[in-house]
Structures are given as C-alpha cells and as structure tokens.
Amino acid sequence: MARLRVEKISKKFDRERILEDVSFEVGSGSFSTLLGPPSAGKTTLLRIIAGVESPDEGRIILDQEDITNIPPKDRNIALVYQTFALYPHMKVYDNIASPLKAKKLPSAEIRRRVREVSEFLNIHHLLDRYPRELSGGEKQRVAIARALVRDAKIYLFDEPLTNLDYKLREAARTELKKMCKSLKVTILYATPDPIDALAMSDNVYILFRGRLLQSGPPREVYNLPNDINVAKVFSYPTINLIDANLEIRENKAVLITPFINIAFSTHVSALTEGRYLLAIRPHDLHVVFDGEDVSLANSFKARLYLTYVIGSETIAYADANGVTLALHLPYIYRITEPKDVRIFIDVSKILLFDVKSLKRMYP
C-alpha cells in the first residue's frame, strides 16, 4: 500500500497539450477513479505514472520517493492495460509469472503465488493455455492476475471493462469491486464510465482535455460539479442542458425555460437575474404514470419519440416545446410511435451554470 502524489504533470505531443498541470494525491489503500471522456489523457497519465512515458514537466512521487526518472522496472507499479497486453507467445502461466520471474524468485514460490492468484480469479484451469484461446473475460482476468500476483505499491487499471461486451461488464464490475475491496491495496482506476466511479471508488478525479477539473468523494462531485464539463463527464448518458432565465417575482426566484417554469424556494436569492444553463441529469427526469400523485408545478408535457432498452433500463428521448431531453428510466419502457407524456423534473437535482464561465452557480 502506498501513497501516490502526482505533481503538476504536463505532456505535449506535437503542439497538442495532452496533459496540463495535473496534480492530485491518492491515499494509501484507497480506491480512486480517474474519470474522463476518451482522449481526456487518462491513459497517458497512467503510462506516465507507470514509467513507460515521461512527462514534459512535473513529478511523480510514490511514498515520498520521487520516481519521475526511474525506469518502469524499478518502480514497483502494476498496470493493467485496456487491451490486456497478454504475451501471445507465452502460456497463461508464464504471462502471470512474468513479473515474479523478473524479480528472480525461486520457482516454488512463483508456482505457489500464481496458483493462489489464478484460483482467486477463477482461471486456474487455464494456466496451460495460450492467450489466443481465451475469451475476452478470461483474458481480462489473466491481465489482472499478472498485476495482482506481484506485491506492487500501487495498481493502475486502464479502462478494464471497456473491452468487454456489455453483458459481461455488469458482472465484471461487481466482481472487480468485491476483489478490490478485499485486497486492501492502493488502486487508481481509469474509466469513462461514471457508474464505475459511483459504484466502486473512495475518490474520483475528473480529467477533461488534459486538465484535472475536480476531485473528491464521488457522491460529492456528482452532486456538486464545479464546472459544466464535470457535470457532463459525470453523467450517463449526457446531461441535459437547457437555456433558462432566472427572474425574481414577488421575492421568489423563478426559472423560465421553454417548457416549464420552475419556482425555487427563497434561499436562492443569492442568485442574480439573468441567463443560466440549467443542467438536469437524465436520471432525474421521470415519466409520470396515471394515478401518480405528482405536483403539477414540476411536471410538463412532452412528446416521447425514441426509446432504447439497455439491459433492464431504458434511455428515452423526448421533445419538450422544441427542446430535446434525454431520460434514463430504471425500468423497461418501449414505445412504437411517438407518445405524449408528462415528465416530472426532480427540482432538488437541478444545477445552474453560468453561461459564460460555465461554472456552477447553484446549488
């Protein structure tokens, strides 16, 4: 277990800034997620931490030791690649044993540890096979085994679930979480999927276009994103952004949008009148069913025109007076033709962003 500190890491490639002034600290024994869209720089950052790429500026400090200029073989860091990077010409056993052989451990010890890890990951029956004979899920577990078999100071995961097909992903995520919790090691986990961050981590770091935008406990960052990009990244599917005008009427603040006027309670008087970007997550929009008791003040009419079902949930798209909204429904809902519905908006989850600076103004 080790503490990792990333200090002001910057990296350029051909004039393009891949990472800019990224700094954060990963506590010993914690499970931290590096969350960001593709091309945010997550992989590059992990590679820099592991040592296979060097930063233009900045330092990496592991447990008080500056490892920025130390070659990867001496850093004692494990990295699980998104593509698994299994050695095709070696058997699974040799793949997993590779880091142990590097340390020149006695073969009895190597055998024992490989056995242990492969049983833990349920791949002990595959030790004699070659990577090309394995399925995606099995390859992933071998890659993880190769990392876990060592006593590394920190374990880096680069989008381990991205290359698995959707059905496998759910199960794998749960297994991964269980495994990491039981291991008590320091983990830095890169992913574009906010669910990973919410489900598994102690801390999340939002990386967007090479910059670290926000960090903190996942729930906190999720509920109070500083910046519209943080809100966008930390949302599945994309967050709904609506142009809204704030007016003060009779001492009450009212948000005027093309399809609904929302009244706020008075303590928002700290806000000035004017235009804002209203952000509401698809998760926080609900379809009202007949018979539900819902305050009409916070619902509006819209036309649902597209739904698609993923697993046991549905993404739905609706048109509300010209504004396209995405909804994330936690059940299966299908339509065969566009349907007029009432949509309820969870006002407590509304975020307001300044139109120019894109910073969060409310809450």
Add this chain to the structure above:
Amino acid sequence: MKANIWKVATLIAFVFLTLWTLLPIYYAFITAFKSRIEITYWPPTLIPTEFTSHYWIIVWFDRPTVAYYRNTIIAGVISTLVALAFSIPTAYTCARFSFRNRADVLFTILTFRFLPPAAVVLPIYIFLRQLALLDMPISLGLLYGAINIPIGVWVLRSYIREIPPELEESYMIDGYSRLRAFFNITLPLIRPGLVAVSLIILALSWGEFIFASILTTSPAGKTLPVGISEYMGGEWGYEWNKIMAVTFYAIIPVIIAFFIVRKHLARGLTFGIVR
C-alpha cells in the same frame, strides 16, 4: 457470351504465361542432361535423346566450382549477419520511437538501396586492393551487408510495427529492461519476418554479379555468378551442358529459399510497403 470470351482469353493468357516462365528454365535444365554432341544438334531437341547425368557430377571437379560455392555461401552468410546486426536495432528504434529526424534517416537509408554498384565499384576496388583485401569472400560479405541494410531496416520496421508497443511496455512494467523486452517479446514475435528477411538477403547476395566480378580475381575469392559467367567465355565456351548444370546448382538453393519465404515475399521485395 461475353463471359466465355473472357474465360478463353484468360486460359490463353495462363497457358502463355506458364510456358513463357517455365520454358527457359526447363530448357536450361534438360540441356544439362544432354551429351556433348547433342547440344549442337540442329534443330535443338526439347527432349534429349539420351539422358546423361555425367555433367551434373563433373562440374564439381572440372573447375573450381566447389570453391565458388564455398565463397558464395561465406559471402552470403556474412552479408546476412552484418545486415541484420545493423538493421535490427535501427528498425526497432525507427519503429518504436518518433524522433525529429526519423523520416530523414529512413529516406536516406532507402535512397542508398538504389545506388548503382557501378558508381562505387572502382574506388572500392582501389581501396580493397590497397588493404590487400581483394579476392576474399569476407570483404564481399561486408560490402553486401551494407547494400542489404536498407531492405533489412525497412522490412523489419514493418514487422515490428505490427507488434503493439503495449506488449513490450507491459513486460518492462513487469520488471524488465527495454533490452530484455526486446529479446523476450519483440524478437520472438517477429521471427517469421526475420527468417524471411534473412533468406531474401541471402538470395540477393547469392546472385550479385558486378561487385563480385570486379573485386575478386581467383578461385580463392570468386563467387558462383562470376564463375559461371567465366565458363561462358573460357574453356567451356560451347559446353552448355556443363554451364547449365552449374547454373542450376546456383539456382536451386535460391528456389528452395523462395519456397520457404513465399508468404513474405511481397513484403520483403517492396520494403514493407505492400503487405
């Protein structure tokens, strides 16, 4: 109707091409079986009236053929080893790292591939003569090595680029140096490419003529191509059976190498540009 015309045309083309390719080789081959008199038959026979395998044997003794063969092998092997020794590191670095002058390096190397031997053979002759290194297969091998570096670099680079760099990186993260990663990961995975390139370089060195003819003077150093060309003018002026026998001894290893390598041939001949 139109389809039939195409079919017939294709068939004709096929037959023509096959005959066109095989006839010279066949004719040369059976000439080696003809007796001395039969060679001069008019009209020349396509199938010998008597098969003599005598000449296939005698060419080994009649002239320093054995020495020529030996020299050719030595030069070829040295050439391959030298070319690989230089090409492999260069190909690796040019494949894995992007540095500012990389394009220039690669294109300069490629340009040298097209250098006419005749344009540099005279000074090399003088140079080797001064150092008393003329007429030695080793000198030829060193020279051929240089000539074949461009092929080695370009083709091997193409093979190395197919190996994802993550494999080497993962190995380094496991705890090995880049050098070890190169030996344990990269090399084993490009092995078919290495074999192909080696055989191609061998084949090219095997048939090289102009440098060999100028830089060697005696059976101590002459290679097979030179030896064979001499048979034409010299004592064997009209002894085509012998000439063809030796020619075939020169060709056979190349054909065998070709069969081994044929899957990689397109890539090898076009410097990795065409797979």
Add this chain to the structure above:
Amino acid sequence: MRTKNLILITTLPTLFYLFFWLFYPFLYNIFFSTFYYRLPRPELTRFIGVGNYISLFMDYDFYLAARNTVIFILVCLAVEFALGLLIALCLFREFRGIGIFRTLLIIPILLPPISVAIIWRLMIFPGMSIIDFITQTLLNVKINWMAGGLPSYIIVTLIDAWQWSPFIGLILLAGMLGLPPEPIEAARIDGASTTTVFFKIVIPYLKPIILIALILRFLDLIKLFDPIYAVVTGGGSGIETISVYIYKRGFKVLDIGYGATISVIFWIAAFLAANLIVRRFKEYLV
C-alpha cells in the same frame, strides 16, 4: 535522455556503415576524377583537374550509354508493366490450385540475374539454340541476337521482362487482393460493365500500388548491367548502359581516372533521382 542515447546508438552506426561503403567511395571518385590515372601505368599519373570532365562532355560513347539507359528504362518499364498487369489479372482468380500458379510465375524474381541472362544466352546462341532455330527456319531470317543493335536491344528487354514482370505482377496482385469488394459490387449492381469497373474503380484504387511498383522498378533499371554483360559479347555492341560503360572504361581498361569521372556523374544522377522520387512520393511509402 536515455531514449536519445538509444536512438543515436542504434542509428548512427548504421548510417556510418552505409556511408563508409556507399558514400565515401563517391568522395574517392571525385578525387580520382581529377587525375589522369591508369592502373597499368601508374607512373603516368598526373593531376588534370577538370580534364576528365571535359573529355566526358565530348564523349560520344558516354552519351550513347546514357541514351541506352534511358531507352531501356522506358521500354522495359512499359513491357514489364503490361506483362505484370496480365500476370496479376490471371493470378487474381481463386480456384483450387491457384497457389501453384502463383508460386510458379513468381519464381524468376529471386533468381540470380546473371543466371537468368545465361539461360537466355543459351536460348539465343547462334547455331545451336531454340530461338535461333525458330527465326532461321520458320521466319527464314538470320539474326545474331548477340551482336548488338536492335536484336540485342530486344533480347535484353526480353530478359529483363522475363525476370521482373512477375515483380510488378506480385505487387499489383497484392494490391488487388486488398481491394474492398463493396465498391465493385455496388457498381456491378448499378449496371457497370467489367471494363468500366476496371478503369473507373480498380485502377484509381491501385494508383499508389502501381506507383510503388513503377518507382521500384525504375530505380532498379538505372543500374541495368547483368543481361547486357551476359548477352552481348565484347565491346562496341552499341547497347551499353552506363553501368556497362563504367565497367568497360574503368575496369576492363583500368582507366581509373576516367572511370571515376563517369562514376561521379552517375552517382550524383542516381542519388538525386532516388532521393527526389522517394521524397516526392513519400506519402505512399510510410
């Protein structure tokens, strides 16, 4: 930092080795070209500055050799491309046994060029060869293919085409095999005939491949030597290329000074040609 050292240590030695064998001699040539220097009579060596170059400028045989080189390049390229295309088209089919044909037709490429030339020499040798027989008896014409002039031009072209058309064919075939079938199928469905498909879709797609094949062959043809040496005996044949000319003037006669002069010009021309072409078409290469 360490990466930079690694790059240097893996590229500099290679460049050095190449320069040593293939560039340094060029410098040597420049040096020698300023002298009158014949190896059998070294005592007559004297510095003559640009004297050799002036002689070269007025040397009819040199211009002849240069002209021949150009002619061979153009004619051989044309013939080899046509034949290569034919080969590629034939080998493009898929039927059981096509593999054998593909292997067979490609054999000429790796054969030692001098062996190929000798085999053909066998076939054209006056008085005892097939081709001689065909031309004499069937066409009633007595041609000495080895004596220079037009017959020798034809034979040399034939030899080079025999050996290297499969080379172009192989490259074109590889390109064709990489053709995506969809555009062609779509065109067929739209009613295009085979010729239209061929000229409007296949050829444009193959353009870079064709270019590569022609470039590679072109640069190799500059140094054409082996067939001419093997087929045409003796000097004064009139079909020499520059390489052969250097061989004759520089080596046969051992006139190092003059040979070096020709070599200098040749080296510069070849280097420029290769460099310019490689850079001009570099998008196709990497």
